[in-house]
Amino acid sequence: MSEIEGLMRAIGLRAKEAAADLAFATPEAKTRALEAAADALWSGRARLIEANALDLDFGREKGLSPSMMDRLMLDDGRIAAMVEGLRAVAAQPDPVGQVMAEWDRPTGLHIQRVRTPLGVIGVIYESRPNVTADAGALCLKSGNAVILRGGSESFHSSGVIHSALVEGLRAAGLPEDAIQLVPTRDRAAVSEMLRMTGVIDVIVPRGGKGLVGLVQAEARVPVFAHLEGICHVYVDRAADPDKARRVVLNAKTRRTGVCGAAECLLLHRDIADTLGAEIIADLVAAGVEVRAGEGLQHLPGVLPAAAGDFGTEFLDRIIAVKLVEDVDAAISHIRRFGSGHTEAILTEDDATAGRFFARLDSAILMRNASTQFADGGEFGMGAEIGIATGKMHARGPVGAEQLTSFKYLVTGDGTIRA
Amino acid sequence: MSEIEGLMRAIGLRAKEAAADLAFATPEAKTRALEAAADALWSGRARLIEANALDLDFGREKGLSPSMMDRLMLDDGRIAAMVEGLRAVAAQPDPVGQVMAEWDRPTGLHIQRVRTPLGVIGVIYESRPNVTADAGALCLKSGNAVILRGGSESFHSSGVIHSALVEGLRAAGLPEDAIQLVPTRDRAAVSEMLRMTGVIDVIVPRGGKGLVGLVQAEARVPVFAHLEGICHVYVDRAADPDKARRVVLNAKTRRTGVCGAAECLLLHRDIADTLGAEIIADLVAAGVEVRAGEGLQHLPGVLPAAAGDFGTEFLDRIIAVKLVEDVDAAISHIRRFGSGHTEAILTEDDATAGRFFARLDSAILMRNASTQFADGGEFGMGAEIGIATGKMHARGPVGAEQLTSFKYLVTGDGTIRA
Numbered sequence: 001m002s003e004i005e006g007l008m009r010a011i012g013l014r015a016k017e018a019a020a021d022l023a024f025a026t027p028e029a030k031t032r033a034l035e036a037a038a039d040a041l042w043s044g045r046a047r048l049i050e051a052n053a054l055d056l057d058f059g060r061e062k063g064l065s066p067s068m069m070d071r072l073m074l075d076d077g078r079i080a081a082m083v084e085g086l087r088a089v090a091a092q093p094d095p096v097g098q099v100m101a102e103w104d105r106p107t108g109l110h111i112q113r114v115r116t117p118l119g120v121i122g123v124i125y126e127s128r129p130n131v132t133a134d135a136g137a138l139c140l141k142s143g144n145a146v147i148l149r150g151g152s153e154s155f156h157s158s159g160v161i162h163s164a165l166v167e168g169l170r171a172a173g174l175p176e177d178a179i180q181l182v183p184t185r186d187r188a189a190v191s192e193m194l195r196m197t198g199v200i201d202v203i204v205p206r207g208g209k210g211l212v213g214l215v216q217a218e219a220r221v222p223v224f225a226h227l228e229g230i231c232h233v234y235v236d237r238a239a240d241p242d243k244a245r246r247v248v249l250n251a252k253t254r255r256t257g258v259c260g261a262a263e264c265l266l267l268h269r270d271i272a273d274t275l276g277a278e279i280i281a282d283l284v285a286a287g288v289e290v291r292a293g294e295g296l297q298h299l300p301g302v303l304p305a306a307a308g309d310f311g312t313e314f315l316d317r318i319i320a321v322k323l324v325e326d327v328d329a330a331i332s333h334i335r336r337f338g339s340g341h342t343e344a345i346l347t348e349d350d351a352t353a354g355r356f357f358a359r360l361d362s363a364i365l366m367r368n369a370s371t372q373f374a375d376g377g378e379f380g381m382g383a384e385i386g387i388a389t390g391k392m393h394a395r396g397p398v399g400a401e402q403l404t405s406f407k408y409l410v411t412g413d414g415t416i417r418a
Numbered sequence: 419m420s421e422i423e424g425l426m427r428a429i430g431l432r433a434k435e436a437a438a439d440l441a442f443a444t445p446e447a448k449t450r451a452l453e454a455a456a457d458a459l460w461s462g463r464a465r466l467i468e469a470n471a472l473d474l475d476f477g478r479e480k481g482l483s484p485s486m487m488d489r490l491m492l493d494d495g496r497i498a499a500m501v502e503g504l505r506a507v508a509a510q511p512d513p514v515g516q517v518m519a520e521w522d523r524p525t526g527l528h529i530q531r532v533r534t535p536l537g538v539i540g541v542i543y544e545s546r547p548n549v550t551a552d553a554g555a556l557c558l559k560s561g562n563a564v565i566l567r568g569g570s571e572s573f574h575s576s577g578v579i580h581s582a583l584v585e586g587l588r589a590a591g592l593p594e595d596a597i598q599l600v601p602t603r604d605r606a607a608v609s610e611m612l613r614m615t616g617v618i619d620v621i622v623p624r625g626g627k628g629l630v631g632l633v634q635a636e637a638r639v640p641v642f643a644h645l646e647g648i649c650h651v652y653v654d655r656a657a658d659p660d661k662a663r664r665v666v667l668n669a670k671t672r673r674t675g676v677c678g679a680a681e682c683l684l685l686h687r688d689i690a691d692t693l694g695a696e697i698i699a700d701l702v703a704a705g706v707e708v709r710a711g712e713g714l715q716h717l718p719g720v721l722p723a724a725a726g727d728f729g730t731e732f733l734d735r736i737i738a739v740k741l742v743e744d745v746d747a748a749i750s751h752i753r754r755f756g757s758g759h760t761e762a763i764l765t766e767d768d769a770t771a772g773r774f775f776a777r778l779d780s781a782i783l784m785r786n787a788s789t790q791f792a793d794g795g796e797f798g799m800g801a802e803i804g805i806a807t808g809k810m811h812a813r814g815p816v817g818a819e820q821l822t823s824f825k826y827l828v829t830g831d832g833t834i835r836a
Contacts, residue, residue: 396825
């Protein structure tokens, strides 16, 4: 057994023991732990900023891209956001023990379906240190032990955030092993985690396509993830022009590096030279590179789209645009090129919107709203551990509730089966 | 590509196409299909009994055990039960499109979480021909296409039942490929199914430990299953004697070959010579071989238990019995030896029952009721495709609802994210 294998097995064993205790921790204890962690994180922010400076130095040496460096950087504002995130999760209802459904049977049995924790969650992430706080908080809230494996870039920052979480656990009398951070930069730890069936119940990878693809391909445990967010916005003939212009601009430009950013705009053929031209002019004016298909290439500032532009996640100020016959053609295009993450329709026509909602099967479908709302916080989950495009167990933004399973509690009165 | 590989790929492709249509089939069409299938099955019962006779001949030649032969055998009563099962599933509420939750956000967004089908289900089973009808019906109800792979023993019977299901689909104008039966006895078809990621979304194995263990070990797609049903009954000091005697006898003897049959009885030490002795006398009188631990071996008709008797699924008229200190000792024993299927407590004490319910994490926990109720029909699901002891997605009896996923439908009014 290699050193890393031994280390990870020991971490796994401690996580399983902590999970057994955590499964019936009171809601109050978990809330107290999260609030104490928020206090510790805020009062220790000077130490966190020092640790973050070490990570930034390491990142510069390693030649990280400006956007990676930006994700890594912490300041008072970002720490305050993390602290607020912890408090928001603390304030959420506790999912564990919630009665999801109950009913009586003619036999006299009363049946309840109640939420239980899943067990042990593994989280593998890259440069964003805030994942340490978000993932730790959501797993604790849902009664799960968690094994966090942060990126080597955020090693020091994650360590300080993790200490604050452990301080919270200690203050609430909960097992410290409920939230563990893998204490090595060795990549072998990741491979080990992916094989820890019987210990880790689900793995959540957070990061770029490289990381997520690797985890999806190699994990022997279930994975909640999305590989890409190739989000589409379809502007129907019956769209309200003001709403459509506002929503498309926001969906593409609010933040271009997030998975909910629009990557492809589909325009109903009938509005190509009216609303369509206005939307494209808005995008060009906002500095977006518009790569358009036939029937749109005469518009000012537009580049011709290549075939490969459709189905591409740009994560940048670039958008692919195409004219379509009608909503059914938009649906076909999305089925072919989408990644099952988030798609939006702009229309005032209920039947058209209903068709879009019924016939597409992405995790999130939106009407007259920006795809940038694809986010656990915006959905009211307090925070999210990630967004899943699979259909097993969790789907869409994964909050505390999706990190639970359930069991049946059946009560009789000496009841026997005939 | 081998012949079987080609065959299975073609079946998979047709299933995926059927699933895409089925996802928005109306509830009425699905109900009509199930009712027409029930009619076809009943009116064609003479043909089914002929086909079953061929299977019984094959089984006799192959030297199947009496219990296997019994599972295989169909008569008018059993066919009527299958027909009733189809009608019961038809009468269930349609899960697809159900709004599981909805809420408003301060941003003005309205969010709905609605049920969707999973996609394509694979069902691999052994001798019971009725699985063909139950599994086909539940998958159709939940909007999923299904690939059925019945045991070689029930080959002819399953074929006739499958024809009735297809007749139902045809009568309702639904795609016939929604319910496909693998048309070969070749075992390579099973291995192929286990590897059909990207086509089959979940596999449900129905059968003995050999089949389930193989599927769990080799499947590359998610599996809903239980390997064993090592069900425990704990009789507390505060049990009502009449209820306890009735329930234990039923839990062990109603049917011994089902996964919900009790395999281990735990008795509170204080009732060893009173209620405990009565319960054991009941079991001995009913012809059950009682293998008891220390403190019980002096009772009439009792054999001493070997260590291996605890944690064994007998599926026979045998039960292991042990004295325990209290409910916590019962919980420890069950955690160590249970299979996470179903456990029951007999007690009039609410606190003790609450502890048993909170601290055990089996799929089903029962109070003052027989473990033999571990069954989708008894839970009110119309039928079940199996019972799952995993914690991902489905757990306990798997009915139509557990064969669904969900998506989010978000409605705004030109809403953009700040």
